[in-house]
Amino acid sequence: MSGAATGERSALITLAHVLEPGDERWGELVASWGAQQVLDRIQRGQTGHAHEEGVRARLAHVRSRAEDRWDPEQDAARVGARIITSHDREWPSQLSALGRTTPLALWLLGAADLRLLALRSVAIVGARACTAYGEEVSRTWAADLAGEAWTIVSGAAFGIDAAAHRGALAAGGTTIAVLAGGVDVPYPRAHAPLIDAIADSGVVVSESPPGEQVRRHRFLSRNRLIAALGRATVVVEAAVRSGAAATAGDARSLSRPVLAVPGPVTSPASFGCHRMIQEGEALLASHVDDVRQALDLTAASSSSAVQERRTGRDALPAREREVLDAMPARRSMSLDALVVASGRSPGDVLAAAGVLVAEGWLVLEADGWRLVRR
């Protein structure tokens, strides 16, 4: 990373401590001026943002907490977390769909690579006050999809969310929990063991720094992250106006498929799902196959979309180029075979393949990776 890039990255992380997640106006300023410029102008009172004064006060407060030099990376490491921004390899490319509300930085807790997981992921969300029926659907569909290497994204809440995470874990799959507070502030508290288990094999994600408590409006901005990280969003049970319905709305505005699971018309927990289907805001999902089909369609369209964005072969880093060169022309190749063919370590191959998928060179299939034909 160049010095300028390091400066931008560090400025993004600083801003992530003091700006409210999902504020479009700040996002616009960061996009136009860069994070460093925005920081400077906040200090000089030149952003024109209505909340500038409060932000400047928060900035002074955050920096004053450190005894000598303020180091967010160290703060993160203290709770076992790492920080990523769009300047880092692990940054999921699909977050760019959020435009002006793209997060400035993310705090991650967990063993897995967020970018790699997010490339093959599906959000399963729903009511906290769910029924046994909804819980069963959430758990079994999550297990089925996780068993096919789909990562289940959800919000760690009671009810449908927890059932989705648990289904994925029970199937030996991976799952991503997006929290509304810091990654070291498990919420709800009763789910601390669940959130620990998620971090053991998957990733716990937050756009708030460690120690940050959940606040009401952050649940809504958190929902947009769940929608953006999933290739598609499945709503299992939802009241008519609910967080899950909001997540579905976010997914729609990102042009991601939204599916809703019907239930008894006598069950208020299904009213929101029925409404979404009636209004044409969601497809009816009557079987996990309907989710698979929606995901297949997005995989096809997203690989053709990123194909246009991909960089030239020669511009790739050595590791990625070597893995790419080892790929056969038409067949797919498993991790083990790629390790042998490339002479790279499994960790290297996994990381390189993640980058190559994100940049449209490879697609991840059930039995390994395959070259995308031009």
Add this chain to the structure above:
Amino acid sequence: MSGAATGERSALITLAHVLEPGDERWGELVASWGAQQVLDRIQRGQTGHAHEEGVRARLAHVRSRAEDRWDPEQDAARVGARIITSHDREWPSQLSALGRTTPLALWLLGAADLRLLALRSVAIVGARACTAYGEEVSRTWAADLAGEAWTIVSGAAFGIDAAAHRGALAAGGTTIAVLAGGVDVPYPRAHAPLIDAIADSGVVVSESPPGEQVRRHRFLSRNRLIAALGRATVVVEAAVRSGAAATAGDARSLSRPVLAVPGPVTSPASFGCHRMIQEGEALLASHVDDVRQALDLTAASSSSAVQERRTGRDALPAREREVLDAMPARRSMSLDALVVASGRSPGDVLAAAGVLVAEGWLVLEADGWRLVRR
């Protein structure tokens, strides 16, 4: 009725004894030549229909059953039934939507006027092997709609059908049962008391003569009658390939709205409903209000359609003209008020109003009849 019309009517009734219901080719011949001509040509072996010989044999057999002169009206009267054809006032005008599969004649058992009931009717159908949930939805929605003077049309089968009829009766409403055998052959047998109760206030309908047993293929041709008699069809629970799904298909081909009630995705009894919604073959009905809305739309479109067909005021029979003259320009008028205003008996007013609705002069609303404005 003129002598020629009487002859046609009688020929239609005779044909209804010997042709299979819903045969398009016979329907075409009757439409081109008239029923009397078709009868004559069957006798002379000149119809060109592949089944002509069998029909001729059945004709000889039917006529031979009578000791002196064969009289279908008497046969019907013997079981308390009446026969109607398109030459009779009680013939529901919406059956013409069936085109070549329009029934030749109908046998009716019951106190009410079929034409009048069918003008404000909705079909509720579904699985025999239904769940307690489906039964509850069928019963309560039928009761709600019947309580607003909508007639519930169904097939008297076990499960959803029976629940719909029972809901209508419990609400003090009227209901129509369309049977696959003769009106004196209650099927299933266990529903003989239910079918009796339906005839007490509503109508039991069949296109087969008395004594005719149910046969497998007649259930399918019976379903098209249910679809044609209802302004809209609601499927409460249905397996993927089922009689209820077939009825829904019939309603679609008649351009009548089809609604399907979702249920748990874990319940096979709801699979057909979910499939229909997914394929765009049915609207999702999550509340009886969704059915009301679909019916309001059809009432609006059908009254504008018949408006164009209506005959001149001077061509109306005296009874209808007198009732029409008694109608206020803008307000609706109840039966009691119309009896006073027209000086006719309640029976006369009811019959006349039925004709006037069918011919587009009046619309039937919750509180009575109202003039259709040109």
